[in-house]
C-alpha cells in the first residue's frame with residue numbers, strides 16, 4: 233500500500249527499544265509471540281484467546297485479515313496482566329474497542345496481538361455525582377446511563393457506535409458535542425512503566441478528533457470519569473431521540489462503514505467537498521462513497537481493506553486537485569507491517585497506583 237495517510241501506522245513506529253538489547257541472538261517477533269501466547273494460556277486458562285482470528289468480524293467496516301491473536305479479557309486486571317506478559321517478551325498489544333474506526337490489512341497482522349476491551353463494562357455513579365465508566369462501555373450505554381440519572385451533556389454520544397476507550401482516544405464527537413466537554417479524568421495503564429496514571433481533562437490534550445493518547449504509544453485507556461450537569465430527563469430524552477433521528481436520516485447506517493472517512497477540514501465539510509467534486513457513489517472494488525452521505529465510505533458487500541485505502545486515496549487526490557484542500561483521514565488503516573509500539577514522549581502525570589494483582593482468569 234502507498235503510505236501517505238497520517239493515520240497509517242508503519243513498521244517505523246515500531247519495536248520496543250530493540251537497539252538496547254544485548255548481543256544475544258535476536259528472537260523473532262513471531263517466536264516471541266508464540267512464547268507469550270503459550271505463557272498467557274498457561275497462567276490465564278479462563279481467558280478468551282483466539283489465534284489467527286479474522287478481524288473483519290470485529291470491525292464495523294467488515295473487512296481485513298487475521299491478527300495473530302485476539303484476547304478478550306473480562307476485567308481490567310486481566311487486561312493489565314496480558315500486557316505485562318507481552319512486555320516480558322518485548323511485545324505490546326494493539327487495543328481494540330468496538331472496531332468502529334479501525335480497519336486491519338487484508339494480508340493480516342501475523343505479528344499483532346490484539347486485546348479487545350468489550351468486556352470491561354463497569355459503570356456507576358460516584359458519590360459526588362460523576363459517572364465512572366470502564367473502557368469497554370459502549371457510548372450509547374454511557375449516554376443512556378446519564379439520562380437515567382438525570383444528567384445532561386452526553387446526548388451527542390448516544391448514536392456513536394464506539395466505546396469509552398475508543399471515544400477518549402479519538403475525542404469522538406457529534407452535533408456540537410465532544411468527549412472532551414464531559415471528561416473529568418482518564419485512567420490509563422502505561423505499559424513501558426507498567427503503572428496506572430490518572431490524567432485530568434487538560435492533561436489529555438484533547439483537540440478535534442485528537443487526544444494525547446494518540447501520540448503516547450503504550451497507553452491503554454482503562455476508564456474515564458464524566459462530569460455532567462443536572463438536567464431535565466424529558467429534555468435529555470428528546471434531544472437523544474432527535475439526534476439519533478438526524479443520524480438515521482442522513483447516514484448509511486444500514487451498510488458496514490467505519491464512520492466518517494475524513495476529518496472536517498478547517499472551514500469546510502469533507503462530505504460537501506467530496507460531493508462537489510462529483511465523487512458521491514464513486515467506488516473501488518466493494519468500497520463506495522456512500523450515495524446517502526458522501527462523508528462515509530461503505531462496504532457494498534465484498535470490499536477489502538485495499539479497496540477502502542485505494543478509494544480514500546482517490547477521493548483525497550481528486551478533492552486536492554479540484555479544491556487544493558487536503559483531506560486528512562479519520563479512519564485508522566493499519567498497515568501490514570504494524571508491529572509493536574515504542575515508549576512515546578515522557579509527560580508529567582499523577583500516579584494512581586502501581587500495583588499489579590492476579591485475577592479469576594489466571
Ligand SMILES: Cc1cc2nc3c(=O)[nH]c(=O)nc-3n(C[C@H](O)[C@H](O)[C@H](O)COP(=O)(O)OP(=O)(O)OC[C@H]3O[C@@H](n4cnc5c(N)ncnc54)[C@H](O)[C@@H]3O)c2cc1C
Pocket residue numbers: 292326327328329330331332333334349367391392393394395396397398399400401402403404405406445451452453454483485489490491492564
Ligand atoms: C456508523 C458510524 C457512525 C460514526 N459516527 C461517529 C460520530 O458521529 N462521531 C465520531 O467521532 N465518530 C464516529 N464514528 C467513528 C467511531 O465510532 C469513533 O471514532 C469511536 O470513538 C471509536 O470507538 P471504538 O471503540 O470503536 O474504537 P476502535 O475503532 O476500536 O479504535 C479506535 C482507536 O482507538 C484505540 N483504542 C480503542 N480503545 C482503546 C483503549 N481502551 N485504550 C487505548 N486505545 C484504544 C484503537 O487502538 C484505535 O487506535 C462512527 C463510526 C460509525 C461506524
